[in-house]
Amino acid sequence: ETGVTQSPTHLIKTRGQQVTLRCSSQSGHNTVSWYQQALGQGPQFIFQYYREEENGRGNFPPRFSGLQFPNYSSELNVNALELDDSALYLCASSLAMGKNSPLHFGNGTRLTVT
Amino acid sequence: EDKVVQSPLSLVVHEGDTVTLNCSYEVTNFRSLLWYKQEKKAPTFLFMLTSSGIEKKSGRLSSILDKKELFSILNITATQTGDSAVYLCAEQGGSEKLVFGKGTKLTVNP
Numbered sequence: 100e101t102g103v104t105q106s107p108t109h110l111i112k113t114r115g116q117q118v119t120l121r122c123s124s125q126s127g128h129n130t131v132s133w134y135q136q137a138l139g140q141g142p143q144f145i146f147q148y149y150r151e152e153e154n155g156r157g158n159f160p161p162r163f164s165g166l167q168f169p170n171y172s173s174e175l176n177v178n179a180l181e182l183d184d185s186a187l188y189l190c191a192s193s194l195a196m197g198k199n200s201p202l203h204f205g206n207g208t209r210l211t212v213t
Numbered sequence: 214e215d216k217v218v219q220s221p222l223s224l225v226v227h228e229g230d231t232v233t234l235n236c237s238y239e240v241t242n243f244r245s246l247l248w249y250k251q252e253k254k255a256p257t258f259l260f261m262l263t264s265s266g267i268e269k270k271s272g273r274l275s276s277i278l279d280k281k282e283l284f285s286i287l288n289i290t291a292t293q294t295g296d297s298a299v300y301l302c303a304e305q306g307g308s309e310k311l312v313f314g315k316g317t318k319l320t321v322n323p
Contacts (some may be wrong), residue, residue: 103255129282131311132309132310132311134311134313139303139315140315140316141217141303141313141314141315141316142256142301142313143313144310144311144312147309147310149309154309155308155309155310157310184249189255189256201247201256201258201261201296202247202311203258204249204255204256204257205255206255207255208255
Protein backbone atom coordinates (compact mmCIF):
# COMPACT_ATOMS: atom_id res chain seq x y z
CA GLU A 100 0.00 0.00 0.00
CA THR A 101 1.49 3.33 -1.06
CA GLY A 102 1.25 6.05 1.56
CA VAL A 103 0.76 9.78 1.10
CA THR A 104 3.73 11.36 -0.65
CA GLN A 105 4.53 15.06 -0.85
CA SER A 106 7.02 17.07 -2.84
CA PRO A 107 9.27 18.87 -2.43
CA THR A 108 10.42 18.10 1.10
CA HIS A 109 11.97 21.51 1.63
CA LEU A 110 11.58 24.82 -0.14
CA ILE A 111 12.96 28.31 0.36
CA LYS A 112 11.16 31.24 -1.26
CA THR A 113 11.30 35.01 -1.09
CA ARG A 114 8.45 37.18 0.13
CA GLY A 115 6.06 38.00 -2.73
CA GLN A 116 6.85 34.87 -4.74
CA GLN A 117 4.45 32.06 -5.54
CA VAL A 118 4.79 28.38 -4.61
CA THR A 119 3.17 25.10 -5.63
CA LEU A 120 3.25 22.06 -3.36
CA ARG A 121 2.25 18.60 -4.55
CA CYS A 122 0.65 15.58 -2.95
CA SER A 123 -0.16 12.05 -4.05
CA SER A 124 -2.85 10.48 -1.93
CA GLN A 125 -2.75 7.01 -0.47
CA SER A 126 -3.94 4.30 -2.81
CA GLY A 127 -7.74 4.04 -2.81
CA HIS A 128 -8.25 7.40 -1.04
CA ASN A 129 -10.39 9.97 -2.86
CA THR A 130 -10.40 12.81 -0.34
CA VAL A 131 -7.40 15.11 0.15
CA SER A 132 -6.93 17.76 2.83
CA TRP A 133 -4.20 20.33 3.36
CA TYR A 134 -3.00 21.61 6.73
CA GLN A 135 -0.51 24.27 7.78
CA GLN A 136 1.57 23.59 10.89
CA ALA A 137 3.54 26.47 12.36
CA LEU A 138 6.34 25.72 14.78
CA GLY A 139 5.02 24.59 18.16
CA GLN A 140 1.41 24.53 17.00
CA GLY A 141 -1.05 21.89 15.91
CA PRO A 142 -1.94 21.60 12.22
CA GLN A 143 -4.49 24.14 10.96
CA PHE A 144 -7.00 23.14 8.29
CA ILE A 145 -6.58 24.96 4.97
CA PHE A 146 -9.06 23.14 2.71
CA GLN A 147 -10.24 19.78 1.51
CA TYR A 148 -10.93 18.36 -1.94
CA TYR A 149 -13.32 15.58 -2.89
CA ARG A 150 -13.89 14.50 -6.49
CA GLU A 151 -11.93 17.51 -7.74
CA GLU A 152 -14.16 20.01 -5.92
CA GLU A 153 -13.26 22.09 -2.88
CA ASN A 154 -15.26 20.75 0.05
CA GLY A 155 -14.66 22.99 3.03
CA ARG A 156 -12.14 25.71 3.71
CA GLY A 157 -10.48 26.99 6.86
CA ASN A 158 -9.63 30.53 7.83
CA PHE A 159 -7.06 31.16 5.09
CA PRO A 160 -7.05 34.02 2.55
CA PRO A 161 -7.83 33.47 -1.16
CA ARG A 162 -4.13 33.53 -2.07
CA PHE A 163 -4.16 29.94 -0.78
CA SER A 164 -5.73 27.84 -3.52
CA GLY A 165 -5.73 24.24 -4.57
CA LEU A 166 -6.57 21.62 -7.12
CA GLN A 167 -7.40 17.96 -7.11
CA PHE A 168 -6.81 15.86 -10.22
CA PRO A 169 -8.76 12.86 -11.55
CA ASN A 170 -6.17 10.51 -10.05
CA TYR A 171 -6.90 12.17 -6.66
CA SER A 172 -3.48 13.81 -6.41
CA SER A 173 -3.53 17.43 -5.35
CA GLU A 174 -1.69 20.75 -5.43
CA LEU A 175 -1.57 23.62 -2.97
CA ASN A 176 -0.72 27.01 -4.44
CA VAL A 177 0.20 30.04 -2.38
CA ASN A 178 0.55 33.43 -4.06
CA ALA A 179 2.21 36.58 -2.76
CA LEU A 180 4.11 34.73 -0.06
CA GLU A 181 4.45 36.37 3.34
CA LEU A 182 6.96 35.66 6.09
CA ASP A 183 4.20 34.14 8.23
CA ASP A 184 3.59 31.51 5.56
CA SER A 185 6.75 29.78 6.75
CA ALA A 186 5.51 26.45 8.11
CA LEU A 187 5.23 22.72 7.54
CA TYR A 188 2.51 22.03 4.99
CA LEU A 189 0.86 18.66 5.46
CA CYS A 190 -1.28 16.80 2.99
CA ALA A 191 -3.63 14.09 4.23
CA SER A 192 -5.86 11.65 2.44
CA SER A 193 -8.80 9.60 3.62
CA LEU A 194 -10.91 6.81 2.28
CA ALA A 195 -14.20 8.61 1.68
CA MET A 196 -15.94 11.76 2.69
CA GLY A 197 -18.72 11.45 5.22
CA LYS A 198 -17.42 8.25 6.75
CA ASN A 199 -15.41 7.81 9.93
CA SER A 200 -12.19 7.33 8.06
CA PRO A 201 -9.02 8.68 9.72
CA LEU A 202 -6.72 11.01 7.84
CA HIS A 203 -3.34 9.65 6.84
CA PHE A 204 -0.66 12.30 6.55
CA GLY A 205 2.36 12.71 4.31
CA ASN A 206 5.75 13.85 5.56
CA GLY A 207 5.00 17.42 4.63
CA THR A 208 6.80 20.20 2.83
CA ARG A 209 8.85 22.57 4.97
CA LEU A 210 8.42 26.05 3.44
CA THR A 211 10.68 28.88 4.50
CA VAL A 212 9.87 32.39 3.31
CA THR A 213 12.66 34.95 3.62
CA GLU B 214 -15.24 28.00 16.63
CA ASP B 215 -14.42 24.51 17.86
CA LYS B 216 -11.55 24.33 20.31
CA VAL B 217 -9.28 21.51 21.43
CA VAL B 218 -7.06 21.92 24.50
CA GLN B 219 -4.32 19.50 25.41
CA SER B 220 -2.47 19.18 28.69
CA PRO B 221 0.22 19.15 29.73
CA LEU B 222 1.99 20.94 26.88
CA SER B 223 5.21 19.13 27.72
CA LEU B 224 6.20 16.22 29.89
CA VAL B 225 9.55 14.65 30.78
CA VAL B 226 9.60 11.13 32.23
CA HIS B 227 11.98 8.22 32.70
CA GLU B 228 11.79 4.97 30.82
CA GLY B 229 9.30 2.64 32.43
CA ASP B 230 7.02 5.38 33.72
CA THR B 231 3.32 5.52 32.85
CA VAL B 232 1.95 8.74 31.39
CA THR B 233 -1.51 10.14 30.86
CA LEU B 234 -2.13 12.82 28.26
CA ASN B 235 -5.31 14.86 28.35
CA CYS B 236 -7.50 16.35 25.65
CA SER B 237 -10.63 18.43 26.13
CA TYR B 238 -12.80 19.66 23.31
CA GLU B 239 -15.73 21.92 22.56
CA VAL B 240 -17.62 21.01 19.47
CA THR B 241 -20.95 21.04 17.83
CA ASN B 242 -22.05 17.97 15.91
CA PHE B 243 -19.29 15.77 17.31
CA ARG B 244 -18.29 12.91 15.09
CA SER B 245 -14.97 11.56 16.36
CA LEU B 246 -11.86 12.26 18.44
CA LEU B 247 -8.49 11.23 17.04
CA TRP B 248 -4.99 10.84 18.45
CA TYR B 249 -1.84 11.14 16.37
CA LYS B 250 1.88 10.76 17.16
CA GLN B 251 4.25 13.19 15.46
CA GLU B 252 7.94 12.43 15.69
CA LYS B 253 9.52 14.56 13.02
CA LYS B 254 7.16 15.25 10.18
CA ALA B 255 4.12 13.12 9.38
CA PRO B 256 1.57 12.70 12.18
CA THR B 257 0.89 8.99 12.38
CA PHE B 258 -2.58 7.78 13.29
CA LEU B 259 -3.03 6.11 16.68
CA PHE B 260 -6.72 5.97 17.58
CA MET B 261 -10.15 7.12 16.48
CA LEU B 262 -12.79 7.30 19.19
CA THR B 263 -16.49 7.74 18.54
CA SER B 264 -18.24 6.16 21.54
CA SER B 265 -17.97 7.00 25.22
CA GLY B 266 -16.44 4.57 27.66
CA ILE B 267 -15.00 2.12 25.17
CA GLU B 268 -11.25 1.81 25.58
CA LYS B 269 -9.14 1.39 22.47
CA LYS B 270 -5.84 -0.36 22.96
CA SER B 271 -2.73 -0.94 20.90
CA GLY B 272 0.18 -2.50 22.72
CA ARG B 273 1.25 -0.16 25.53
CA LEU B 274 -1.02 2.64 24.31
CA SER B 275 -4.68 3.02 25.17
CA SER B 276 -7.28 5.74 24.90
CA ILE B 277 -10.80 6.43 26.07
CA LEU B 278 -13.43 9.05 25.36
CA ASP B 279 -15.95 10.72 27.67
CA LYS B 280 -18.58 12.44 25.50
CA LYS B 281 -20.49 13.77 28.48
CA GLU B 282 -17.50 15.59 29.96
CA LEU B 283 -15.99 16.29 26.51
CA PHE B 284 -12.53 14.88 27.08
CA SER B 285 -10.27 12.04 26.13
CA ILE B 286 -7.11 10.60 27.62
CA LEU B 287 -4.20 8.77 26.06
CA ASN B 288 -2.27 6.41 28.33
CA ILE B 289 1.17 5.03 27.65
CA THR B 290 2.47 2.37 30.02
CA ALA B 291 6.10 1.25 30.45
CA THR B 292 7.33 4.17 28.35
CA GLN B 293 10.35 3.75 26.08
CA THR B 294 12.67 6.34 24.52
CA GLY B 295 10.97 5.63 21.20
CA ASP B 296 7.75 7.05 22.63
CA SER B 297 9.34 10.51 22.65
CA ALA B 298 7.22 12.60 20.29
CA VAL B 299 4.50 15.21 20.11
CA TYR B 300 1.07 13.68 20.68
CA LEU B 301 -1.74 15.47 18.89
CA CYS B 302 -5.41 15.28 19.69
CA ALA B 303 -7.97 16.29 17.05
CA GLU B 304 -11.73 16.55 16.95
CA GLN B 305 -13.89 16.02 13.92
CA GLY B 306 -17.25 17.71 13.99
CA GLY B 307 -19.95 18.20 11.41
CA SER B 308 -17.56 19.20 8.64
CA GLU B 309 -14.75 17.11 7.28
CA LYS B 310 -11.95 19.14 8.86
CA LEU B 311 -9.98 18.14 11.92
CA VAL B 312 -9.45 20.70 14.67
CA PHE B 313 -6.15 19.99 16.41
CA GLY B 314 -4.84 20.92 19.82
CA LYS B 315 -1.31 22.27 20.21
CA GLY B 316 -0.02 18.87 21.21
CA THR B 317 1.81 17.42 24.20
CA LYS B 318 5.56 17.06 23.79
CA LEU B 319 6.63 13.88 25.55
CA THR B 320 10.30 13.25 26.31
CA VAL B 321 11.26 9.85 27.67
CA ASN B 322 14.76 9.75 29.15
CA PRO B 323 16.71 6.50 29.51
